[in-house]
Amino acid sequence: MTSFQFDASVMLETLPLLMEGARLTLWVTLLGCFFGFLFGVAAGVSRSLDSPWARRLAGIYIELIRGTPLMVQVMFLYFGLPLILGLRFPPLTAGVVAIALNSGAYIAEVARGAIAEVAKGQMEAARCIGLTQAQALRFVIWPQAFRAMIPPLGNQFVISLKDTSLLVVIGVGELTRSGQEVIAVNFRAFEVWLTVALLYLCLTLGISLSLRFLEKKYKLVQ
Amino acid sequence: MIQIKEISKSFGGKKVLDQVTMRLDQGEVVVVIGPSGSGKSTLLRCINALEQPEEGEVWLCGQNMATADLNHIRSIAGMVFQQFNLFPHMSVLDNLTLGPKIVQGMPLKEAKDLARALLHKVGLADQSSAFPHQLSGGQQQRVAIARALAMKPKVMLFDEPTSALDPELIGEVLAVMRQLAEEGMTMVVVTHEMGFARSVANRVVFMDQGKIKAQGPTERFFNAPSHPRLQNFLSKVLNH
Ligand SMILES: Nc1ncnc2c1ncn2[C@@H]1O[C@H](COP(=O)(O)OP(=O)(O)O)[C@@H](O)[C@H]1O
Ligand SMILES: [Mg+2]
Numbered sequence: 001m002t003s004f005q006f007d008a009s010v011m012l013e014t015l016p017l018l019m020e021g022a023r024l025t026l027w028v029t030l031l032g033c034f035f036g037f038l039f040g041v042a043a044g045v046s047r048s049l050d051s052p053w054a055r056r057l058a059g060i061y062i063e064l065i066r067g068t069p070l071m072v073q074v075m076f077l078y079f080g081l082p083l084i085l086g087l088r089f090p091p092l093t094a095g096v097v098a099i100a101l102n103s104g105a106y107i108a109e110v111a112r113g114a115i116a117e118v119a120k121g122q123m124e125a126a127r128c129i130g131l132t133q134a135q136a137l138r139f140v141i142w143p144q145a146f147r148a149m150i151p152p153l154g155n156q157f158v159i160s161l162k163d164t165s166l167l168v169v170i171g172v173g174e175l176t177r178s179g180q181e182v183i184a185v186n187f188r189a190f191e192v193w194l195t196v197a198l199l200y201l202c203l204t205l206g207i208s209l210s211l212r213f214l215e216k217k218y219k220l221v222q
Numbered sequence: 223m224i225q226i227k228e229i230s231k232s233f234g235g236k237k238v239l240d241q242v243t244m245r246l247d248q249g250e251v252v253v254v255i256g257p258s259g260s261g262k263s264t265l266l267r268c269i270n271a272l273e274q275p276e277e278g279e280v281w282l283c284g285q286n287m288a289t290a291d292l293n294h295i296r297s298i299a300g301m302v303f304q305q306f307n308l309f310p311h312m313s314v315l316d317n318l319t320l321g322p323k324i325v326q327g328m329p330l331k332e333a334k335d336l337a338r339a340l341l342h343k344v345g346l347a348d349q350s351s352a353f354p355h356q357l358s359g360g361q362q363q364r365v366a367i368a369r370a371l372a373m374k375p376k377v378m379l380f381d382e383p384t385s386a387l388d389p390e391l392i393g394e395v396l397a398v399m400r401q402l403a404e405e406g407m408t409m410v411v412v413t414h415e416m417g418f419a420r421s422v423a424n425r426v427v428f429m430d431q432g433k434i435k436a437q438g439p440t441e442r443f444f445n446a447p448s449h450p451r452l453q454n455f456l457s458k459v460l461n462h
Contacts, residue, residue, distance in 0.1 A: 119307075121303060121305055121307040122307060122309065124272055124301075124303070124307065125301075125303065125307035125308075125309070125366075126309075127272065127296060128270060128272070128296055128297075128299075128300070128301040128370070129296075129297055129300075129320065129321035129325065129369065129370065129372075129373050130293055130294065130296050130297030130321055130325035130326075130373060131293070131320075131321070131324060131325060132293045135324055135325075139320060139324060140309055140320075143311045144309075144310065144311055147311075
């Protein structure tokens, strides 16, 4: 056996520092998923339109993101893109953009599925009173699809939160990065990673619970 | 008012409408009957361009549906479906005001007044804040009729409006349709309610296998059915 001794006080001492990281993690996730939601809805709706161009464009975006690892997307955004753009985003901006683009592609599929699930008769009824396809989507289909999207949306939210730990590679000071920094000073890998894990768990549980609450609140009676 | 000229429509190689020709004058009520799968719904859906026929032409109020601005012309023909298709996330009142508000740009207050008047007309004045799922099937279908009327259509198309209803709820829906007919609305009604057809229709059309096999003024149609398949069909529906 090693001479390792578990020291709970380390966990308490490092907590304030790690909480800073957790706060940033939550921010990046919220911002990333907010824009991801906008991208996702735009792409998901485009996939549901009659226009072949809108469908194709959204399809390319979705395949591109879903077919490549997030890590590569992050590196490309932060290290690759600046070489042709001539300017580099700050790490935090690049991180938020990466999470937004990435979650957007998955949310797009969720949105497309939810729209497809709304009964076909709803679109027809809307068209029959003279609404255009876009108006029907906005006023009739979307409000119903959105309710069906809440559970999978929560799922994606949790996934994105965990994905933010990858942003450590471009130096975003989120929770995982804070863990590394603390360990570099106190060498207490066990206690620190345990605390980091517990903090992630609190965050994901918090998201799951709030989404479940939303789901109940917006439940649609058929 | 409606002119259908030799339209044909196929689904996956199967001819669902085969050279159908029909015309409807203002104020006429035509009932379409026929066995299931004979193309009745498809015929109605061609009238408001939910389906596009491959051959032939549909004219609605002097406009060719193949070249008309569909979004505009669709609301000229109100449609009532077997499954009601009310918007479940909106109150009854909002179901009625959506079209006038969005499509016609009617001010909200005016749209609400119109909606209340129509709900009164279909006997549901007290249900304006209810949601569709809180209503019986018969009430939902009456809301659906009022929703179509809110667009001030020139023609009303009914696709088996009472087929999804419990027998005791059919009467209230037919009563609303009867009243509409009496007020002079032009109507095409697909139904199996022969009593309604006899008492309300000016003309009855019998469809079978994508073709109009028989048609005529209501009295003559029922008293002297001309076609053997029609006699067979009538003996089946009239006996239960
Ligand atoms: N969208 C569609 N796709 C494929 N087949 C269809 C479609 N709509 C109708 N059909 C077929 O066309 C035939 C006629 O349908 P329909 O017009 O609904 O008949 P009816 O209303 O008289 O029962 C049926 O065999 C049906 O299966
Ligand atoms: Mg039918």
